[in-house]
Amino acid sequence: MRWMWVDRFTEFVSGSHARGLKNIALDEDVLDDYCPGFPYLPPTLIIEGMAQIGGILVAEMFDWDKRVVLAKVGKAEFFAPARPGDQLQYHVKIDSAQENGATAIGTSHCNGVLQANIDLMFAFLEDGRFADGPLFKPGDLATMLRLMDLFQVAVDSDGKPIEISDKL
Amino acid sequence: MTASSEEVFEKVQAALVDALGVDDDEVTPGATLVGDLGAESIDFLDIVFKLEKAFGISIPREDLSPEDILTNSQFVQGGMVTAEGMSKLKARMPWADLSKFEKNPRVQDFSNLLTVQDMCNYVQTKIGD
Numbered sequence: 001m002r003w004m005w006v007d008r009f010t011e012f013v014s015g016s017h018a019r020g021l022k023n024i025a026l027d028e029d030v031l032d033d034y035c036p037g038f039p040y041l042p043p044t045l046i047i048e049g050m051a052q053i054g055g056i057l058v059a060e061m062f063d064w065d066k067r068v069v070l071a072k073v074g075k076a077e078f079f080a081p082a083r084p085g086d087q088l089q090y091h092v093k094i095d096s097a098q099e100n101g102a103t104a105i106g107t108s109h110c111n112g113v114l115q116a117n118i119d120l121m122f123a124f125l126e127d128g129r130f131a132d133g134p135l136f137k138p139g140d141l142a143t144m145l146r147l148m149d150l151f152q153v154a155v156d157s158d159g160k161p162i163e164i165s166d167k168l
Numbered sequence: 169m170t171a172s173s174e175e176v177f178e179k180v181q182a183a184l185v186d187a188l189g190v191d192d193d194e195v196t197p198g199a200t201l202v203g204d205l206g207a208e209s210i211d212f213l214d215i216v217f218k219l220e221k222a223f224g225i226s227i228p229r230e231d232l233s234p235e236d237i238l239t240n241s242q243f244v245q246g247g248m249v250t251a252e253g254m255s256k257l258k259a260r261m262p263w264a265d266l267s268k269f270e271k272n273p274r275v276q277d278f279s280n281l282l283t284v285q286d287m288c289n290y291v292q293t294k295i296g297d
Contacts, residue, residue: 071210074186096221100229101213121214 004144005049006090012154014162015061017093020053020148022046022108026084040081046088046116047076050106053092056145058102058122060154061094064167067125067135071101074119086110092120100124142168176223176288176295183218184284187211197285205284219287225294232282232290234260238275249273263289 011019024031024041031039051070059068082088088108095103101123108116125131142164145151154162181195188205201207207215216227230236234257237243243253254270264286269277 072214074214096217098217098220098226101217103217121210121217123210123213 004052004148005045006052006148009053009148009150009153010089012057012060012150012162014154014156015057015094015097016157017091018053018057020049020090020092022049022082022088022090024082024084024086024088031084038081040083041088043076043078043116046078046082046108047073047118047120049088050090050092050104050108050118051120051122053090054094054102054104054106054120055122056150057092057094057104058097060162061097061102062124064165068102068122069125069135070120071123072121074103074121076116076118078116080110080113080115082108082110082115088115095119136168139168173288173292176291177284179222180219180284180288180291183215183222184287187214187218195284197283197288199284200280201282201284201287202280209279215287219291223291223295225291227294230260238278244275247275249275249278261290263293 005022006020007023008021009018010021011017022041026039028041030045031041034040034042051073055068055070059066062068088110090106090108092104092106095105097103101121104120104122106116106118106120107114125135145168146164151162151164156162177197181192184190184195184201184205185192188201188207188211190205194205199205201212201215212232216232219225220227237253237256237260238249240253243250243256249257254266254273258266264282266281269281
């Protein structure tokens with residue numbers, strides 16, 4: 001299984017916010033066992049999708065030099081199940097960032113209606129904590145971000161397109 | 169307690185309730201963050217973010233985590249903070265009540281030192297009251 005819980009980036013402004021889409025399809029294995037007879041995307045994977053957007057926002061903000069991990073979900077409220085055929089529109093905004101980590105606020109909408117909102121906290125792994133070296137093999141993250149159309153929409157704070165970094 | 173220190177306490181209390189998922193009445197001035205309120209290391213980062221936002225301050229990492237002192241062999245011997253190390257800690261953290269820790273300054277006990285009142289005192293030094 002690919003661990004990608006965002007299908008496509010639709011907006012990305014460096015150091016600020018990003019938007020992404022997640023389509024829910026009945027052929028996704030993950031829908032099978034969570035609630036048999038009533039398939040819907042597990043809320044934890046909605047958190048994961050927004051965390052992926054937020055983590056990429058934070059990592060890009062620090063020029064891909066930090067090993068960014070989701071450290072804490074401060075709040076997660078869900079108002080409706082995400083069912084097959086639904087399209088979730090994620091919006092994640094960086095709330096604060098400093099040398100050790102960052103916080104972000106995420107919302108998920110479906111058909112214009114608020115489906116979920118969450119507070120996320122990211123930490124930066126120090127060398128020697130859990131694993132040494134980069135979290136991704138060379139090129140893997142760049143490939144994943146290309147698949148998600150990140151570089152089609154990503155701009156810096158002046159609105160200039162963001163190039164694919166050599167660090168990816 | 170003056171009006172402003174009450175205000176500080178209320179904001180610190182709200183930050184801790186939010187970060188640690190504890191009840192208001194558990195966050196008393198004497199409660200320790202780790203032992204009484206169950207804070208884990210990652211929670212301190214969360215608390216820092218919440219206090220920075222609530223008070224509009226910046227909290228450098230070394231202010232609340234004097235790891236550079238506690239891992240320096242000049243200041244720690246046999247797992248105990250030396251007199252020189254205690255002086256360093258007091259200079260770094262004048263807002264913290266180190267009197268209990270000083271009686272038996274085992275490094276491993278340091279993480280359970282900080283109380284809610286210490287955090288209030290720290291914030292007061294940052295906002296200049």
